[in-house]
Amino acid sequence: MNRTRRPDWVPLLGHQLRRTGIHFDAVRIQGVRGEAVAARLIEATGGRAGPIVCEASGFRWMYFLLPPGTSRTYAWPLGVQRFGAGQRTVAYVGVPALDGNTWPLLWQSRPCALAPFVDPAALHALLAPEAGVPAPA
Structure with a gap:
């Protein structure tokens, strides 16, 4: 069964910014490429891909929310941005509530x-072949 679980970092209403590296790390991919990666990951996991947030306006970023501290473990291909602890800059990701009006953020x-x-x-396994990036040893 694929029951929705509301982690404490998911707001009850609307949406809120959450600092990366604390509750989660994030990998961000733009537009059609991000949508395609999300669709492939959702299909490959039988609908249990984990939290993926879609920014439905502007650049249409897709944010893949990873366990804290894990984004730096991998060499991500060109055009894929990672956000988490241990980086020079602090980054925030908008997180929508599970229900209600959360525009322009949606759960993919x-x-x-x-x-x-x-x-x-x-x-990483889905992204690495497109750029010839080796898996970590």
Whole structure:
């Protein structure tokens, strides 16, 4: 069963900014490429990809929320941005509530009991072949 689980960093209403590296790390991919990666990851996980936030306006960023401290474990391909602890700048990601009006942020995939975060290894495996990036040793 794929029950939605509301982590404490998900607001009850609307949306809120959350600092990366504390509650989660984030990998950000723009537009059609991000949408395609999200669709492939959701399909590959049988609908249990973990939290993926879509910014539905502007550049249409797709944010893949990973366990804290895991984004720096991988060499991400060109055009994929990572945000988390241990970086020079502080970054915030908008997180929508699970229900109600959260425009322009939407859940492409929600956190659930079986997938409280996106699996960084699975996400990297989908992205690495397109740039010839080797998996970590």
